[in-house]
Structure formats: structure tokens, C-alpha cells
Amino acid sequence: MNTDLIKQYFEHSLLLVQQTLSTPFTYLQIAIVLLVYLLAFLLAKKIRNHIGVTNHQPPETAHPLHKLAFRLGGIIYPLLSIIMLRVSTEISGHTAHTAWVINTAYFIAVILFFHFCIQAFVTHRFAANLFRWVGLPTLILHLLGYLPIFIAELEDVSLNVGNVSVSAYGVLRVLIFGTLLFWLGRASSSLGKDIIRKQEHLDVPTREVFSKLFEVALFCVVFLLLLNVMGINLTTLAVFGGAVGVGLGLGLQSIASNFISGIIILLDRSLTVGDYVQLDDNTKGFVREFRMRYAVLETYDGKDIVVPNEMFISSQFINWTHKDPKQRYRVDFSVPYATDVRAMVEIIKVVVAEHPQVISGEDVPFEERPDCEIDSFGDSGINMFVEFWMQGVDDGKNRVGGDLMLSILETLKAHDIHMPFPQREVTILNAEQMAKPISNNNPL
Incomplete structure (x- = not known):
């Protein structure tokens, strides 16, 4: 009995296929679909050639809008195909024949467009998999007209706790749209902040202010949309929002202050x-x-x-670098009292000025040129110091003080000037007493 039913179904399907293929309107629809794809391809190519930023792969250092325009250029062709196929479907709807070929092509074009959008804009792996395995089946159900039936079945699966009813559809909707809003918020925030920070006509603090305000505003919008998706009445929320705000203000005082x-x-x-x-x-x-x-x-x-x-x-x-990146630094050293200080000072100035990171030259103001002076008279020698100006901070990779100390030491040695070291003179007041042998009976 089952075999006869299958045979009848197969024969009926074969008869429908034969009738469809024998109808001239079917071949007209195929021609329309091919023509639509050809026109969409040529028009998309012309648009991308006319708008140069959509036709060439931008470098990594390119402007964020340039990168976004290139990604948008990749979906021009499927988008034009969908628009033309939709128009063809509406036109064929006024005829006496069923435009099933055009409808099928439109169905496939929408799915491919959704897939191209995921590849072009969704770089996060988890979000991309969510769109493919959840968003794509949802889109197919919508196109086939089965999505309302599927939603109704999910709403029947519910859990009642007192006056609160939680359905499977509500939970699934919050998870899907919450993830979508979270990803969309992060992507929009990153793109927006990149665009703001690329505005060279604004100074750095202004760009940072605008990027932070943009991030906060976007977070508030996403939060309100998520509350709406969850079914929370914002009017009711505003009633006790003041009390909650006071509690949060006390608990999050440090975060708000920062x-x-x-x-x-x-x-x-x-x-x-x-x-x-x-x-x-x-x-x-x-x-x-x-x-x-x-x-x-x-x-x-x-x-x-x-x-x-x-x-x-x-x-x-x-x-250190609030108004001017130039900084003045000092290197200390000592020389013996017998040194010709005037000659030595001029030599040290020349040595310090030769360092590539030290600001020097005839075009530099006199007060910013390297200078060597006497600091004080020490116990063992004359304490000297060298002042110099440089761009940046004398530390890390810009370390200059250590190089100058080595250059000063080598220069002093080359001119036979030795670093003084502490010396002590011992005077014996009673030399005769110290010269006498010490007796065992009369120890000192």
C-alpha cells in the first residue's frame, strides 16, 4: 500500500515538472533571472569603479571609513540582485502565471546576501557562528512563511512562577538579541572611536573626550534596547529609577568619581x-x-x-611634557684643584654639544645651549656640573645622561685630568714618644 502511494506521489511530481518545463513562461522567468544577474553585475562593477575606495583593498593604516567602504563594495552586487528580483516578482504577480522561478531566485539571493554580510562585517568568530547557525535558519523560516508557526510553538513551552510567565521564545529572544546588540555595540564603538581618533584637525584631548562620550552614549542606547527586548516597561522603570539611582550612587561612588x-x-x-x-x-x-x-x-x-x-x-x-617636550638635565662631576678650569669648561661644552640628542647649535638660544659651571669647592676637588636641554625624557631608550658621563670621563682622561679622590694627612704631634719601645709593665 505504501509503495503505491509513493509511486503515485512520484508520478504526480513528475507530471508537474513536465507541465512546468513545457510552459513558455518558465523559460521566460529563467531568462529574466539571468538578465537580472547580468545587469546587477554590470551595474555593481560600474559603481565600484566610479567609487574608487570600494574597489581596492585598503592598507592596515587606512582610515576606518575607507575600510568600511571597501566592505560595503563587496555587497553591492547581491544587494542589486535582490532589488531587481523583488521588482520582477512584483511585476510577475500581476500576471496569470506563478513566478516560482523568480521567487526561488529571490529566496536564494537573500540567503547569499546574508552570508556575504557575515563574511564582510562579522570578524568575531563566536558572533559569526551565531549568525550562521541561528540567524540563517531564522531567515529561511521567515522566507518560507513558517516563522510565526515556529514562534507560536515556542511560546507554548512556558514556565509559570506565580504571576510571572517565562516562555522558551522569550528566553531565546533575549539571548539572540542580547548577543546581537552586544556585538553590534562593540563593533560600532570600535568603529566610532577609530573614526574620531583619525580626525587630525582635533587635538588629542578633544578626540579622547568625544570617543569616551560616544562610548557611553552607545552603551546607554544598547542597554535601553535590551530592556525593551526583555519586555520591561521603561515607564514603570522610571518610577523606582530614582531610588535605584541613589543606591547605585552610594555603592558605585568610586566608579562614578573616576x-x-x-x-x-x-x-x-x-x-x-x-x-x-x-x-x-x-x-x-x-x-x-x-x-x-x-x-x-x-x-x-x-x-x-x-x-x-x-x-x-x-x-x-x-x-614632565605638558607644555613643552624639551627638558633640562644636569650631570655632575669633579676635577682636581690644579685643573685649568676655564680651558676644561670649554672642552666639556664642545663634547656635550656633539651628542645627537642634546639641543645645540648657533640657531639655539644661548640659555638652551650646553653649559658647564662650578657648583662648589669640595674637600678633594672642584665640584662641576653640566646643564643641557634635550627633547623628551632622559630615561629608557632616550637615556642621555649616562652617555654624557662616559664622554666626560674619556675627555678628562685624554687631557690628563684625573678624578679627585679623598686624601687625608696624618700629623704626629709627639713623634719622640711614639718612637720609644712600649714596655710590658707600662702599657699605653
Whole structure:
């Protein structure tokens, strides 16, 4: 009996295929589909050639909008195909024949377009897999018209706890849209901050302020959308929002203080990325980035120090490169009293000025040229010092003081000038008494 049913179904399907292939309208639809794909390809190629940024792979250092435009160029062809096929479907709907070929081509084009979008824009592996294994089946159900039936079946699977009803569809919707909003927020935040930081006509503090405000605003929007997806009434939430805000304000006082402190620092421009700072506890480092709660200092030995933003407001710190990256430093040394100090001073000035990182030359103001002077008269020699100006900080890879001390030592040796060392003179007041032999009966 089952064999007869299968045979009848097979014969009926074969008859439908024969009738379809024998209809001239079927071949007309195939021709329309091929024509649509050809026109979409030619039009997409012309658009990409006209807009150069969409036709060439940008380098890694390119502007974020250039990279985004190149990715958008990759979906022009499938997007035009979908639009033309949709128009063809609407036109064929007014005829007496069923445009099943065009509808099938439209169905496939939408799926391929969704797949191309995942490849072009979703770089995170987990998000890409979520779109492929959850988003793509959902899209197929929607195109086939079965999505409402599937949603209804999921809503029937529910758990009632008192007056609260939790359905499988509600949980699944929150998980899917929550993940989607989280990924979309992170991607938009990274793209937005990259675009803001590429605005060369703005100074660094202004760019940091705008990027942080953009990040906070985007976070608030994503949070509100997620609450809406969860079915939480925002009007009801506003009733007890004040009480919750007071509780959060007390519990998150430190976080709020650090956040506001970061905004103040960026607005008053007392600190910016690239500055070399020294804190009260003698912690030193370059400011590499600002976060919502803290700033990151990078030391010369490769360590990253996380400093709360509030410390830069409530505590004193030294900004070595706030207004001018030029700094003045000093190297101390000593020479014997017998040294011709005037001649030695001129020699040391020349040696120090020859260092490539020391600021020197006739075009440099006199007060910024290397200078050698007497500091004080010591017990063993004359204490001298050399002052010099340089770009940056005399530490780490820009270490200049150590090189100058070595150059000064070699120069002094070359001119037969030796570093003085402590000397003591011993005077014997009673030499005759010291010369007498010591008696065992009368020890000293």
C-alpha cells in the first residue's frame, strides 16, 4: 500500500515538472533571472569603479571609513540582485502565471546576501557562528512563511512562577538579541572611536573626550534596547529609577568619581595621551590610554600601571611634557684643584654639544645651549656640573645622561685630568714618644 502511494506521489511530481518545463513562461522567468544577474553585475562593477575606495583593498593604516567602504563594495552586487528580483516578482504577480522561478531566485539571493554580510562585517568568530547557525535558519523560516508557526510553538513551552510567565521564545529572544546588540555595540564603538581618533584637525584631548562620550552614549542606547527586548516597561522603570539611582550612587561612588574625573582631565587638558608623568609615590610612566575608570601608564621597563582617574584630580603629580617636550638635565662631576678650569669648561661644552640628542647649535638660544659651571669647592676637588636641554625624557631608550658621563670621563682622561679622590694627612704631634719601645709593665 505504501509503495503505491509513493509511486503515485512520484508520478504526480513528475507530471508537474513536465507541465512546468513545457510552459513558455518558465523559460521566460529563467531568462529574466539571468538578465537580472547580468545587469546587477554590470551595474555593481560600474559603481565600484566610479567609487574608487570600494574597489581596492585598503592598507592596515587606512582610515576606518575607507575600510568600511571597501566592505560595503563587496555587497553591492547581491544587494542589486535582490532589488531587481523583488521588482520582477512584483511585476510577475500581476500576471496569470506563478513566478516560482523568480521567487526561488529571490529566496536564494537573500540567503547569499546574508552570508556575504557575515563574511564582510562579522570578524568575531563566536558572533559569526551565531549568525550562521541561528540567524540563517531564522531567515529561511521567515522566507518560507513558517516563522510565526515556529514562534507560536515556542511560546507554548512556558514556565509559570506565580504571576510571572517565562516562555522558551522569550528566553531565546533575549539571548539572540542580547548577543546581537552586544556585538553590534562593540563593533560600532570600535568603529566610532577609530573614526574620531583619525580626525587630525582635533587635538588629542578633544578626540579622547568625544570617543569616551560616544562610548557611553552607545552603551546607554544598547542597554535601553535590551530592556525593551526583555519586555520591561521603561515607564514603570522610571518610577523606582530614582531610588535605584541613589543606591547605585552610594555603592558605585568610586566608579562614578573616576568616570567624572576622567572627563574633567580630558576637558581641562591637564593630562593627555603621550605625556610623561610622575605621581606622588614616585611612579613614572607615559600615559598610553584613557579608560572610563582609569588611565594606563607605561613604564620604561615594559610594565603597564593602572591609575584611577581620581588620583590625577585629588593628588599632586608632575607632568614632565605638558607644555613643552624639551627638558633640562644636569650631570655632575669633579676635577682636581690644579685643573685649568676655564680651558676644561670649554672642552666639556664642545663634547656635550656633539651628542645627537642634546639641543645645540648657533640657531639655539644661548640659555638652551650646553653649559658647564662650578657648583662648589669640595674637600678633594672642584665640584662641576653640566646643564643641557634635550627633547623628551632622559630615561629608557632616550637615556642621555649616562652617555654624557662616559664622554666626560674619556675627555678628562685624554687631557690628563684625573678624578679627585679623598686624601687625608696624618700629623704626629709627639713623634719622640711614639718612637720609644712600649714596655710590658707600662702599657699605653
